[in-house]
Amino acid sequence: MPCQNLFAALFVTLVAAVTPVANAADLAIVVEGVASADGRVMVALFDSAATFRRKPVRALVAPAAVGTVRLDAKDLAPGDYAYVVYHDANANNALDMNAVGMPVEDFAFSNNAMGQGGAPGFDAARFALSAAGAIVTVNLR
Template identity: 45%
Template sequence: MKATALLLTLASLLGLPAHAADLRIHVDDVRSGAGQIMVALYDSEGRFMKQALHSASVAAVQGSTTVDFKDLPAGEYAFAVVHDANANGKMDRNFMGVPSEDYAFSNNALGKMGPAAYADARFSLPAGGAAVRVSLR
């Protein structure tokens, strides 16, 4: 009993959050149920498209697929989504380097001759969590 009280006191002194935010991403315009939907979540411009904070893969569902991230700190994030239709674990490209599998960025941000800019893709995740939608292209 004393150990539990001590742990609760220490947790409150350290300022640990009682509940972290959940992020639900609805990926729309999934052309087929083949393969997987892969999502990479980033928490800064410096890491964007280089080193994901978290990543998740779920089986693709034709039409719309949902991906969840649990227990995130409230803050600023951006994500990239790929429909890995052939389930090879990467985004395929044609001979010119153009993506041959559907993809999207948070806020449905578009890139110019490359990925979207972090400034266009970033969004704020409140402490209460959020649900967002993107459409594959």
């Protein structure tokens, strides 16, 4: 009996350890067009239209490098996502704006989406993340 309890406990532990990984996906965001190595590249990842540009499910940060920067988000639930990325060249943790509210630091939205007179909506920036994971590319502007 004690041996059966030990095996049962080990089985439950193994299933619990494997289950989150089996349902988790990894996302790599490749940011192209980084103009300088100053500051860092910032990404805010969203999982719904209701939270888009308000409350990210994940925030990613990487040191800036001229050309291309890759940021990785591990263990995400498969589903629909959208993100905002910007090059925080002066490392002040904010997307700097000019007097009329236009960004003065390079930025982009997933799918390279653009809005009409403002930021795009979630549907324009949305992409599907499968359980297999994904690598997505975006170009700063």
